[in-house]
Amino acid sequence: MKRLFDDYAYGDGPREKCWWDDSHQDIKRPPLDHSQRTDVAIIGAGFTGLSAALHLARAGVSVTVLDAQRIGWGASGRNGGFCCLGGSMASDLILDQRFGLEGRVAFRRTELAAIQLVEGIIQNYSIEVDRHSAGETSLAHHAKTMGALAKHAATLDENYGVSHQLHSAGDLAELGMAGPFHGGLTINAGFGLNPRKYLCGLAKAAEAAGAKIFEQSAVTELTSRVDGWALRINGHQLRADRVILATNGYSSEDIPDWLAGRYLPSQSNVIVTRPLSDDELAAAGWTTDQMAYDTRNLLHYFRLMPDRRFLFGMRGGVFTGAKAEAAASSRVRADFDAMFPAWRKVESDHSWSGMVCLARDRLPFVGAVPDHSGLWAGLCYHGNGVAMGSYSGAILAQLVQGKVPEMSYPNAMSTPLRRFELGRWRRAMIPLAYAAYKIADR
Template structure:
């Protein structure tokens, strides 16, 4: 059996229960792998990374099959907050420059913009209805100290990305329909947009299938074997031979599929709730009428946006156990934080609540590169809670590697991530880290 580091319930189909997105669209049919099959390239994982890679490989003329434990968009790709924005690393500007140099930082900023452009391009090419809205995003300062930092960094941030970063004092936020308690101002960066992640995953699936890729849900890979110059992947219902291989399981990976992955990734829980539809009077009472996606400056951040149709989405990090009791504790904490920020909605029902696994690397940056010493095998993972755009781009870059081309990657993204300390017990370190971040967030 796969060596996953969370409780088994995190990987079962029922872990998607309570999610708002499945009710918004149907997924294309993706029958399970049955019997023997052979392709040029096999992709493990039908999230944004795997589907993007499969699409680009099939367009290049390769025969491709995608295998997924449950189905397209079942994991983080179909249950996230729908922010197609900059991000993907937990290193801030100063830390990245210290670790990798200014040239690498510039290359990373270029990759972040390219990632957003990748989503926009795929939407246009595949004619996907994404429920798209929001011209960029707003970072809200949760303390005077955080606001001072935003003011100090705004000019450099805008220069890095080639846009104007606009500082918004509290009064300006309220004027633009973004009033929340405990906010000391914000910064608007006109990069990225919001979307329905399930509709995006469905569109990518249809696009990959139309290009010739086979996508198989209900097909968890139980074993990978080297066989001749290629690989054999075994599932409960069949066996797939492939000359090339992409591992694109991100936070839903396993320590033994293959062994090279052991402790090179750390899944972290992110939880989301969605309200009932709010009417115009309720929106006006709180003073949040903007459709801009927003997040706050905490380490254990909150992220939120007003959805088309009037529901409000509110998410946060936290949680280190996948049990009913742990999820109920997270839900109570979220409701308290939500009521504190949006007191006019303190009694508003939130019928949708769910959690998913984002993914960290020890290097705090994504990885796109060889899967150990296996020839013709690539891995792409580690988007640090900002994977909508970065995963889409990473899948394209992984496809370039499998096609024998040279992708344009920041050097550190192609560097294999170090292993986390504590190995299979590494999740336990999150408790101490969250305590420390919580203390920092009070500053």
């Protein structure tokens, strides 16, 4: 496999202190150890792959999921656990220019539908995910961004049709969101969850419906044949009529070659503290379980979890390797200390990183891979894969059966990915872009 980053990024180093692994244990699945056949092969056991497997198996389709490591090893098992609106970085203006008003609203309503899909899965399969938070709150890190939040609030009725509340700086302490903020906006859509518990619940439901899941089963070769596809795994061959690529930021440049230059992994780092006491929470003035993020381009995202641990993450990691990982973790901790000075002495033994996935047009892609009959893909959720990845898997399950999706499937999601201008050297764009973002965030 040809990958964009060095080997360290795809090893256990970046995730060895991941809190989610300690929070919930799951059974190990075996590796694929003999040649076999399936209707649909799915590469990647994250939100997209497991959701697709569940929906396909429920429809009576023979489905086999393959993961190079284990369930949720990639970004799905490393994220902040925000089931929220998102999946794109495209503005309303860009969506209007490309798809018109109707296309823009269709995509925005799909973001909401993605949250509702996850809610339905959790309820239908009785998955305990440590759910909390009544929607999400965006907090203005600068006075000028409060004006931007007010403008954003004015679009919410048309785009989503959900209720919302603007908060002045003076309101925040009473809401349990004290900090260096100039106000905020709460959107009543979404919730926080434990992504590992959700993933394991998805996997269990998919297997109960008939899906097969193999771990430690990297696909090293993907070959088109007259009668479908041949996948090489652990020295064995899996024959499939159709294939779904669900590897997102952990994709490779050559499985298939079409992916080369069309996706851009970007690091996100997270720390989790020990459980906080009531006195410690009161000292910081943060007593709510509301999931929140600030208005920086390189945003911080944070939430108090049900066990009273505090999760704090940020975008901005550029380099890989053990030293770079340690440096990125230190930067996250420094920003945490600056935002919550009352917790400077609170331990945060859990820290890790994962790769979100960006697209040239800042939109997710869910659909048929051009010029590759029987090959489908879902990726590029721009750091919001809990809801959008799950939703994309459900769409893919219908598409590979030759069905017109019953759910919303706007053009903004079905338009194939364009290549980044720098192709294989596109990583060079990240430091430059992040430097510009840091200046803009001041």
